Amino acid sequence: MRYGIIGDIHSNLEALDTVLKALEGEDLDQTICVGDIVGYGAYPSECLARIRELDVPSVAGNHDYAAVDMTSIEYFNPDARNATLWTREHLSAEDKDYLATLPLTMEFEDFVISHGTLHSPELFDYIQTVYDAHLSFQILETSICFLGHSHVPITFFDDDPISYFMEPEIPLSESEKLLVNVGSVGQPRDQDPRAAYAVYDTDDQIIWIKRLEYDIQSAAEKILEAGLPKMNAERLAHGR
Numbered sequence: 001m002r003y004g005i006i007g008d009i010h011s012n013l014e015a016l017d018t019v020l021k022a023l024e025g026e027d028l029d030q031t032i033c034v035g036d037i038v039g040y041g042a043y044p045s046e047c048l049a050r051i052r053e054l055d056v057p058s059v060a061g062n063h064d065y066a067a068v069d070m071t072s073i074e075y076f077n078p079d080a081r082n083a084t085l086w087t088r089e090h091l092s093a094e095d096k097d098y099l100a101t102l103p104l105t106m107e108f109e110d111f112v113i114s115h116g117t118l119h120s121p122e123l124f125d126y127i128q129t130v131y132d133a134h135l136s137f138q139i140l141e142t143s144i145c146f147l148g149h150s151h152v153p154i155t156f157f158d159d160d161p162i163s164y165f166m167e168p169e170i171p172l173s174e175s176e177k178l179l180v181n182v183g184s185v186g187q188p189r190d191q192d193p194r195a196a197y198a199v200y201d202t203d204d205q206i207i208w209i210k211r212l213e214y215d216i217q218s219a220a221e222k223i224l225e226a227g228l229p230k231m232n233a234e235r236l237a238h239g240r
């Protein structure tokens with residue numbers, strides 16, 4: 001099987017369409033989303049439509065739940081909070097019903113997906129340290145957990161001690177478990193502004209993190225035209 005794994009789309013239709021087009025050429029059996037379809041950008045409803053039309057299974061990100069008031073926005077930064085309030089005004093009843101049904105984790109063949117962590121997905125914490133990784137490895141029963149949330153592609157290996165790297169080519173070995181952050185389609189934060197997504201080939205036992213240029217200027221202009229926070233547009237060009 002070949003899977004495409006996308007996430008942190010954040011209402012960025014230009015980036016999503018660029019990635020979906022590339023995925024068409026990847027000979028995939030299934031595409032899966034690790035959450036945060038909406039938030040920050042100007043096209044929440046359109047991005048949701050793509051995900052639903054293509055039958056892409058998705059878990060909930062904190063921005064997805066925030067848009068339907070299923071998680072608090074008290075701890076969101078002001079630009080994220082304002083974008084959430086804007087997003088709520090620009091979703092249809094159908095969009096909201098869909099977001100409200102997204103689960104926190106999903107299981108597949110030999111992997112699971114969650115947005116922030118596997119050990120407490122409902123808290124939307126980040127895997128920032130090897131200790132955070134340890135907590136998620138403790139309950140990981142399959143070989144891989146794909147994650148998003150930090151918008152930084154990084155892989156943790158369940159070695160002793162736990163190690164990590166940020167390489168785009170991730171070989172698998174039977175003895176190791178992995179936590180793989182696939183990066184962000186619509187708002188990368190690793191200083192590389194290109195859209196990120198992952199391809200997992202179960203036969204070849206390899207995962208690739210791929211990057212694609214997309215029309216950042218257009219995405220940024222739409223954000224400004226919509227009256228969304230300026231920072232949500234400006235950060236796209238810097239990848240942070």
Ligand code: ZN
Pocket residue numbers: 008010036061063149150151
């Ligand atoms: Zn996100």
